[in-house]
Amino acid sequence: MSVPKRIGLALLVVFTAYITFMLFLMDPMVLNEIKAKPASEMASEAIALKFAAGKEIPVNYLKEGNKVFVGADGPWWREFKDGPTRPNGCRIG
Secondary structure, rough: OOOOHHHHHHHHHHHHHHHHHHHHEEEEEEEHHHHHHOOOOOOOOEEEEOOOOEEEEEEEEEOOOOOEEEOOOOOHHHHHHOOOOOOOOEEEE
16 A cells, blocks of 8 residues: 555544544533533533434533623534524523
8 A cells, every 4th residue: 555545544543533532422521521510610611502303412611791602513504504593592501
């Protein structure tokens, strides 16, 4: 196997491991922390965003005045692909 193919394969393995880690280990851990300890440091930097379909994800946020700016990894934006909608719920610590 050529060097570029090996590098590509290695990058694919690392990317897959990272996505798996975030979706199945880190996200549930952050959600549990936000719910169990809403006054914790982690909860002061993240919110639990729940969509109408039932999916819930942790997202980072910045609150400035009466506005909240949200940033998240992953394909969460697909929840909005059928037009304007809003989350079903939002828990801000």
